[in-house]
Amino acid sequence: MKLYTAPRAPNPRRVAMFMAEKGIEIELQAVDLGKGEHRSESYLALNPFGRVPALELDDGRILCETRAICSYLEGLYPAPNLMGEGAEERAFIEMADRRMELHLFAIAANSIRHGHPGFASLENPQFPEFGASQGDKFRENARWLDGVLAAQPFVAGQRFTIADITAFCAMEFARGLMKFRPSDAGLSHLQAWRDRMLERPSASAGT
Structure with missing residues (x-):
């Protein structure tokens, strides 16, 4: 998997913190917001709304939206539980x-x-x-x-x-x-x- 992220941006920080709590390591691809890389043709092909983060799955599909990414990671790495049991x-x-x-x-x-x-x-x-x-x-x-x-x-x-x-x-x-x-x-x-x-x-x- 590959996570498209941006240092210090708040939504990517949520995913980074979630991953850190679980000890998850994923390949990171920085997107420079200051240079407008989130609006580039190549990035918009991944996320048409031009937002970070975005998670590229092993099969090439792109999962966007912070909560959805965290839900997916919770399923793959259930411990420690951060989203509830039952x-x-x-x-x-x-x-x-x-x-x-x-x-x-x-x-x-x-x-x-x-x-x-x-x-x-x-x-x-x-x-x-x-x-x-x-x-x-x-x-x-x-x-x-x-x-x-x-x-x-x-x-x-x-x-x-x-x-x-x-x-x-x-x-x-x-x-x-x-x-x-x-x-x-x-x-x-x-x-x-x-x-x-x-x-x-x-x-x-x-x-």
């Missing part, structure tokens, strides 16, 4: 992961892509007012997550799962480009969780 746990972990993806990760991306001048070439046209409103929504949802983590040690409950990976990568994305620090907003539970996540060896994967 229908009930899988459903609740997926719910938590989707919430992190939709209500933190995607909203941070919208805020950054429409509000950060460095992304003007990637998001053209930018809508700064929309970006600002998404930043406000991100901070509102981070406060909600702080409340969740006041009652349990991990995003989906009592153990580390893919939902923590998605949330951590979202928070680090926001930390770097939105200058968001949970402690600055009085979100002590979220800050403590983030600091615990940073101690995991997988936290440096994809950076």
